[in-house]
Amino acid sequence: AVPAVKPPPLSTEEEGVPPLPEAGWRAQRLKAVEIIGEMGTGVGEFNAPTGIGVDLHGSLYVADSNNHRIQRIMPTGDVFVFGSKPGNANGEMWGPMDVAIDPDGQSVFVAEQGNQRIQCFRYTGQYVGVMGGFSRPSGVAFDPEGMLWIADSGNQRVLRLNTKTGQFIGGMDKNAGLHRPTSLACDAFGNVHITDSVLMNVLRYSYSGKRLGGIADNRKLRNPGQIAVDGFGRIYIAETDADRLHVFDLRANSIATFDRLSTKQGNLSRPYGVALSSNGDIYVSDTGNHRVVRLAWE
Template sequence: MRYGFGDYVYELVEGWGERRHEWDMSTVPGVAVDANDHVYILSRGKPPVVVMDRKGRLLEQFGNDGFGRAHAAYLDESGTFFCVDDAGHAVYRFDAGRKVDFTLGNKGVPSDTGCVNKDYKTITHGGGPFNYPTDLVIAKDGSIYVSDGYGNARVHKFSAEGKLLFSWGEPGDAPGYFNLPHGITLSPDEKIVYVADRQNCRIQLFDHEGNYLDQWTGLERPAGVVIRDGIMYVAELKRCNVFDGSPSRISILSLDGRLISRLENDLICDPNIGYRAAHGVAVDSEGSIYVAQIGKKHPKDYFALLKYRRV
């Protein structure tokens, strides 16, 4: 089975990824790929982080039991691994020994936004870092941008040393406002910050000072966003009932917002009977797409990371 159209057509790599009976990989919120095409898989089970090569062979596993709830994975240009812990209200950096050596946020303590029970609809005002953060991206100068979404409606920019420089955003659906900023990335020249504004079903564009530039619509709850070789890949949180290896929805866009291709399962979903949905996305040097999935009522031993090879 092939998915997509135009010059971007893909097929599932059946059975990709080593499995072990002691692992719980049924919910995988994040994925990232380094310069060697090593795939970092962030799960909400144990082990928290599994690293494989592009053929799916295990290289290492690490993490700890200190995550409130793992949410997003990120690798900077040096290959340093970062993890967003949404329920922990923190972002962690791991050193070469795979220990946390740097933390952003007041771990375990949410900021004041008026939010009740992690419901973005109850947010009354934007607050400081963090209240259930969602994703991060790091600029070449080391500046760190963090989207702060489930309990907040802001993006925060930090210095490389972790000092908060400024924040922007308030709850709402007007330009420059957010209803669950969920994914974030930078343009190749770093002049544009792209924010997946999930519940507003759009990607908003800002300059590096947080000034609103534009928005792209026509998306279904965009969750994860990454740019590779001048092309944007968007994981959309479209629910899919079948666990047959088809994509839920991945949109491929040019950097002017034009839809180039879309990998999608068109079946109507009933969330009451179990589902999966694309949450994170990464692309390797061969152009293969790795899709991290979350959901409910998965089959036993479901492996929630799919690889699609470009054909």
């Protein structure tokens, strides 16, 4: 079972706030460069893909939610399926919502809303272990220190887990201003960014739980899904109800949006997931169109 985690109190002090990169990105444009998959149940096909992740070797992991599995798509084009079958036994899946790969690329963690748990697999697909006690867990992400953050949505909290020891070492809950955390991402500056589907915002905290701001404090995002942050401090948000990817800087300035591929390929439809590769590729799970789209900066 997951122990109760009492977050540190909110602080108004500015000491210890990591320096932010310079803001002021000029308006930029994104373009679609590849479409991956289509609707179906076969290998390499999807049914409502949600959270996605990329490992250090460039393999793309997709939470193929309504097919109740994870698919790993390697740079060679080969596809490997995680999840022996739909179900609630160890190694089976029901409604996987998100996936995170550890910094070594050896272990894969899956947030399963249907089974209210987090499962761990080797990158080869071998089942390793399970942790329960969550309520609708919807997001998982590693920070630069190798700790796993979990968005325990139904319990109105996020937890920070040392996966080597199995110990929880921090987190935040509704006392820190969270209502329904759904996804999270950690940047290189000591911040964790958390989407909240009730507040329609992306909140920024220090690892110790200090609230540092929000992307949409003065406006509302339209049902933000998964987020990712690159090394320049650009925050990529899958804005699901707006059918677009929205990019901000750390000062909450909007610097780019993307919603349309081409006349032939159509628009994004209820995108949920977003992930970044080490070589700069941007992946978006185009959930309503049952595919993943790879983007690049023009």
